[in-house]
Each structure stands twice: as structure tokens, then as C-alpha cells.
Amino acid sequence: MSSSNQSKRKKITDSNLLLTITIVVFFLMYIGAILFQGKGFLKPQTFFNILNANAALLILSCGMSLVMITGGIDISVGGVTALVSMCCAVYLDFHDGNVLGAVAIALAIGLAFGIVQGFLVAYLDIQPFIVSLAGMFFARGMTTIVNTNPFNVANPEFVAMKDTRIVVPGMGSINKLGKYVNAYVEIGVIVAILVVIVLFIILKWTRLGRYFYAVGGNSQSALMLGINVKRTKFLSHLICSFLAGIGGFVYFMHVGSGAASHAMGAEMNAIASSIIGGTMLTGGVGNIIGTFFGVLSLSTIQNIVSSAGLDQAWWTGITIAAMLCLFLVVQSVVMTRKNKK
Template identity: 70%
Template structure:
């Protein structure tokens, strides 16, 4: 027979651990706020701005427009959780678009080979940047800044002007749409129109799902948090800090390749000005989604909602009739500002509780 006291304490322990699991940790609270803000914003838009927002297709269009950004932001979150940053993703996207476009259009390439090309470019950037950051201890900001410059320059060296891809195989892929059952709407003529998403959205959702699971339930994923939270104690615990950082940058590069191809499928052209500023949007979405740049805190689901919030607010601003370009930027900046201050207040409160 076991000792009754022991049993009691066990129970207490399990109750405690259960409580801590349910209670709002930093990650959960930030995630909760992000989702709440997104829902409130969307409901307000539906109520005050009328029918446009109520249509399911409007929501799906937000996904269609931002599939690439979602993928890029996932990579960005991974790197940010380990305490780094990657500002090259936007220009890598442009480089991928341009290389694939030239490959398909001027060399008559195959779409599947183009996909491999896109992944290869992303992987190459991830490899080099990861090596420099993790094994040579160079600051991630500088390394990826150079990567960004390099990608930018290479894009214009490959081709300096915008052009549309006329490859038949690619056009078929670009036009492929996945209908979403049950969400269609009836248009003015009384015809029923199916709601649809592009293939890119499926890819983006898959990426979100995979990395959500990886971060939550695999050892590699937990290592990311440990390294970002405290480099040295992670090292003491026997985690290979360098390899973890390297993996994060590698994955980010790979996702930039994937995102690049998804972006390419969406726009169907190559141009040096494609996806300019995407890295800042990705960083902003990650921050709004509750990832902290200090590392160790973050959630892929939050990032996903971060992208949605960012694009919803852009849509709202446009439909308010404030279509001068500056309003979008100013509102996005204001939103970013609010979320940053929120994070900092949260952090300050937590530190106070500790001491």
C-alpha cells in the first residue's frame, strides 16, 4: 500500500501542473489577444461596412492574397523564436519569382523543375545565412541584410524588367482553384457562385499546421524555444545551440523558397519590385501574432492570425474610402505600435511578479 501522504502530494502536484497548463502563459495570452482583436475587427467590419465583408469569399480572398505572406511569416517566427531575425525573405521571394519566370518563359522549363529551383534558391540562402549566423557567430541582422542586398541585386541582374509568364503548364497551375463547399454565394443575377481558394492557400495552411505541430510537440521545436529563451542555459542542458540556430535559418530560407513560389503562382510574373517590404510585413505579422523579438516566446497560430489581422485592417482602410496609400501604412504602423506596447507592458508585469 502506498503512503497516503505521498498520494495526496501527488494529487496536489498534478492539480498544480494542470492549473499552470490551463492558466494564461505569455504565449497563450498574446495568442488570445491576437485572435480576439482579429475577430472584433472582422465583426466590426461586417457590422459597419456592410455586405462585402459578410461574404465568405471576401475572407477567402484575404487568404488568397496573403498565402505567401503567411508562409514567409512562419519562417520569420521560427527564426524570431530562436532570438534571430531574417530580413532577406522578401527579396528572396522576388529572386525566386524572377528565376522561375525566366526559367519557364525564356528557357521553356517544366513547372516541377521550377518548383525545385525555387526550393533550391531558398535552401541555398538558408544554408549560407544559417552557417554564418550559427557557426561564425555573425549577427543575424547583418548577415541577412547582406543576403537581402544580394538577392535584390541578383534579381535585377537576371532580368531588370517585369514580364508575364506565358508558359501553358504554369498558367494551368495558376488558374487551378479549389472550391470550398457550402460557402458560395448568390450573385446579383441569381446564379450560385462557388467560393474558392488558390492552391497557395492550401500550401500555406499545410505549412502552418506542420510548423504548429513541430513547435509544440517535437524535440526540435522545443529546442527553438529553449535556445531563444536563454542561450546559455540551453547549452548547459545539452542542447546543440548552434545546430538549432542553423536549423531555424535553414527552415526560414526553405520557407522563403516555398513562399516565393506561392507568390509566383499568385502573380504569375517576374519583377524586381515583387514582394518589396514583405520582410517587414512578415516581422510585423509575427509581432502582432505574439512572437517576441527577444526570443523564446511565440506561436505559429498567432502568426497566422497576425497576417489575417494585418490584411483585414488594410482592407478596412481601403473600403473606408481612404485609398490614399499613406493611410494603410499609418494604420499598420499604429497597430504595430499598440501591440508592441502591449507586449512590453506584459513583460514588465511578469518581471514584477517574479521579483
């Protein structure tokens, strides 16, 4: 990041450039969707549905961005999500639990993964990818051990919570019968927005937040500046896994069931969203707002793919991978250009 400090007269830094690209891509894509796919995308509810379906992904991506800014990576978040939803489902249905207990379980699972993975990465200096790969397999395996068969949760308290809709004022639309319908979001979206705001504030205006950037940008010089690098890395993994716990519960609230196959490839989508949102894999560059738009871009493209009639399962995988590939290459080009200066 040193070069961006030097070139003060150049207003666009790498971080801003990547962020701008993301936001422009998202709006272009959405406008394109409106133009070519008909009026469905014009309705506010379409946009809110994208949010509803991807609230969990948004939370996971925020955690992922944080870890990536600090220079690590965590691919266990999808597995943790599945484990959390399975554990909560089993607790609610088989043990007559209450919702509060389920939330506690979700947070505890997230924290436990965070502490173990953070310790291994930060204090034992093991590659984060290996650690979280093992974490992912462990979580997936544990999900099957907890319960093999997928099932829907029937706990009334939980179902009431799952079906709670929060009306967005002034954003309704007129449905086919000519009736005015309010636009709504689920509770998960509120949680996700809160997470985005809190993380944005932490990263932007707190000392800890700047530590994350410093460690990710250059851990050697961060160490010389007197930053506790190990603790910062540990905290980044801890927060990421903790957010995976929250995201897991939000996911669980959206689907309302427990299954070993839940959130398959969610880690992949989270990484893709972060990268599309302008977070650099090399660390030190990134922005939560970018991640927010990254998630929106990713889910919009999924929506476009499915509403364009290309609903064979493989198209989604291929388009996401292609998009990810494109953004990775752009990042790499930006990096080489920066190094040459």
C-alpha cells in the same frame, strides 16, 4: 519562460495572453468590418480572397515566427521572394522550362540562402539582422541582375496551374445575378495551410520544436541542458529561408509575373504579422496559430483601409506601422511586468 512554469495556478501564460489578444483583436476587427463596411465582409469569398492574396505572406510569416522564437530575425524573406519569382519567370519563359523545374529552382534558392545565412548567424556568431539585411540587399540586387524588366509569364503549363481554383464545399454565396457561386481558394492557400499544420506539429510535439523554444528563451541554459544551440539556430534560419523559397513560389503563382519590385516590404509584413500574432522578439515565446491570426489581422486591416476609401498608398503603410507599434509596446509592457515578478 521559467516564470510561466512556476505559476501553474495562473492559467494564462504570456504566450497564451498574447495569443488571446491577437485572436480577440482579429474577430473584433472582422465584426467591425461587417458592421461598418457593409455586407461585403459577410461573404465567405471575401475571407477566402484575403487568404488567396496572403498565402505567400502566411508562409513567410511562419518561417519568420520560427526564427523569432529561436531568438533571431530574418529580413531577407521579401528579397528571396522577389528573386525566386524572377528566376522562375525567366526559367519558364526564356528557357522553356517546366513547372517542376521551377519549383526545384525556388526550393534551391531558399535552401542556398538558408545555408549561408544560417552558417553566418549560428557558427560565426554574427548578428542575424546584419546577415539578413545583407541577404535582402543581395537578393534584391540579384533580381535586377537576372532580369531588369518586369514581365508576365506566358508558359501554358504554368498559367494552367496558376488559374487552378479549388472549390470550398458548402461555402458559396449568391452573386448579383442571383446565381449561386462556389467559394474557391488557390493552390497556394492549400500549401500555406499545410505549412502551418506541419510547423505547428513540429513546434508543439517534436523534440526539435521544443529546442527552438529553449534556445530562444535562454540559449545559455539551453546549452547547459545539452542542446546543440548552434545547430538549432542554423536549422531555424535554414527552415525560414526554405519557407521563403516556397513562399516565393506561391507568391509567383499568385501574381504570375517576375519583377524586381515584387514583394517590396514583405519582410516587414511578415515580421509585423508574427509580432501581432504574439511572437516575442526576444525569443522563446510564440505560436504558429497566433501567426496565422496575425496575418489575417494584418490583411483584414489592409482590406478595411482600402474599402473605406482611404486608398491613398500611404494609409496602408501608416496603419500597419501604427498597429505594429501598438503590439510591440504591449509586448514590452508584458515583458517588464514579467521581469518585475
